[in-house]
Amino acid sequence: MDTRSEDYRNLPDEQKIEARRQHAIDTAPKSYRATYVKAYGGNSKAAAIKAMCLRCSNNERKEVTHCRVFDCPLRDYRPYQTDAEPDEGGDE
Numbered sequence: 001m002d003t004r005s006e007d008y009r010n011l012p013d014e015q016k017i018e019a020r021r022q023h024a025i026d027t028a029p030k031s032y033r034a035t036y037v038k039a040y041g042g043n044s045k046a047a048a049i050k051a052m053c054l055r056c057s058n059n060e061r062k063e064v065t066h067c068r069v070f071d072c073p074l075r076d077y078r079p080y081q082t083d084a085e086p087d088e089g090g091d092e
């Protein structure tokens with residue numbers, strides 16, 4: 001199945017969800033695909049958070065590390081955090 005988003009519209013909901021998830025897996029960098037599979041498996045909250053942050057950041061680890069969406073409920077739980085976090089209200 002072609003999984004471009006415009007091809008999802010006419011699918012039943014279950015198939016639409018599956019197609020979108022498979023698209024996320026297929027288009028992720030190879031090193032992150034296992035995270036997406038684990039997240040969609042529904043048994044790992046950590047994998048779900050990691051996959052969400054990666055998707056949100058176009059699969060760019062650095063973007064997750066330097067996430068400045070301070071009001072995101074996942075921010076304190078996101079992966080790839082470092083000790084050198086900017087303070088809220090910093091240099092923006």
Ligand code: SF4
Nearest residue numbers: 053056067069072075
């Ligand atoms: S913490 Fe940041 S990277 Fe993760 S989902 Fe929220 S806004 Fe996106």
